[in-house]
Amino acid sequence: MNPADVAQTAMAAPSADLSLIGLFLQAHFIVKFVMAGLVVASVWVWAIIIDKTILFTRMKRQMDRFEQVFWSGQSLEELYRSLSSRPNHAMAAIFVAAMREWKRSYEGGARSFAGLTQRLDKVMDVTIAREVERLENRLLVLATVGSAGPFIGLFGTVWGIMTSFQSIAASKNTSLAVVAPGIAEALFATAIGLIAAIPATIFYNKFVSQVNRQALRLEGFADEFSAILSRQIDERG
Numbered sequence: 142m143n144p145a146d147v148a149q150t151a152m153a154a155p156s157a158d159l160s161l162i163g164l165f166l167q168a169h170f171i172v173k174f175v176m177a178g179l180v181v182a183s184v185w186v187w188a189i190i191i192d193k194t195i196l197f198t199r200m201k202r203q204m205d206r207f208e209q210v211f212w213s214g215q216s217l218e219e220l221y222r223s224l225s226s227r228p229n230h231a232m233a234a235i236f237v238a239a240m241r242e243w244k245r246s247y248e249g250g251a252r253s254f255a256g257l258t259q260r261l262d263k264v265m266d267v268t269i270a271r272e273v274e275r276l277e278n279r280l281l282v283l284a285t286v287g288s289a290g291p292f293i294g295l296f297g298t299v300w301g302i303m304t305s306f307q308s309i310a311a312s313k314n315t316s317l318a319v320v321a322p323g324i325a326e327a328l329f330a331t332a333i334g335l336i337a338a339i340p341a342t343i344f345y346n347k348f349v350s351q352v353n354r355q356a357l358r359l360e361g362f363a364d365e366f367s368a369i370l371s372r373q374i375d376e377r378g
Contacts (some may be wrong), residue, residue, distance in 0.1 A: 294334020
């Protein structure tokens with residue numbers, strides 16, 4: 142086939158819809174399934190990102206406010222009464238758990254307080270672990286999408302290119318007008334995979350760093366509060 146015939150064939154071929162919706166509708170059903178799954182994963186990723194961003198921002202503000210009240214000289218008993226019914230953030234939960242163990246020991250008429258410090262430390266450690274686990278909830282989804290998303294998109298691309306080559310072989314027409322739509326549909330799957338994976342990876346790393354910072358802050362507060370309670374135990378002992 143000479144160049145003139147190729148050009149004439151390309152002009153005679155119907156123009157393919159290369160819009161995003163058109164690429165999706167024209168794709169093979171397996172590629173459509175991959176694209177749809179990646180779109181759902183991307184929406185899920187952004188829902189988690191928004192939720193975690195709000196959670197960490199609110200938690201930091203609440204912890205700042207709590208520490209300001211805690212170190213202002215207010216009575217620990219008054220602070221405990223105001224928070225005991227429902228501690229609304231991690232640092233308050235640590236404080237309430239330790240104070241509850243403290244009051245249980247003193248009001249229960251314990252004869253010895255030798256192991257009270259160890260019990261207080263253990264109670265606070267358990268509370269910290271529980272709060273860190275709550276902060277890490279659903280971060281595994283971000284890690285999974287960030288690592289697997291590009292490969293899932295690549296699978297859709299490989300499958301789309303394979304079916305495109307089969308169509309080319311069946312039609313025996315290698316003109317760009319025939320090849321381009323199928324290749325574009327296939328590459329669209331990889332693009333969607335990257336769109337889902339890139340923000341998932343970025344925010345996963347960001348949130349893991351924030352979880353570590355919050356955990357260190359909670360551990361620091363627990364150590365300081367444990368020292369305060371230990372000093373009171375020594376004074377009363």
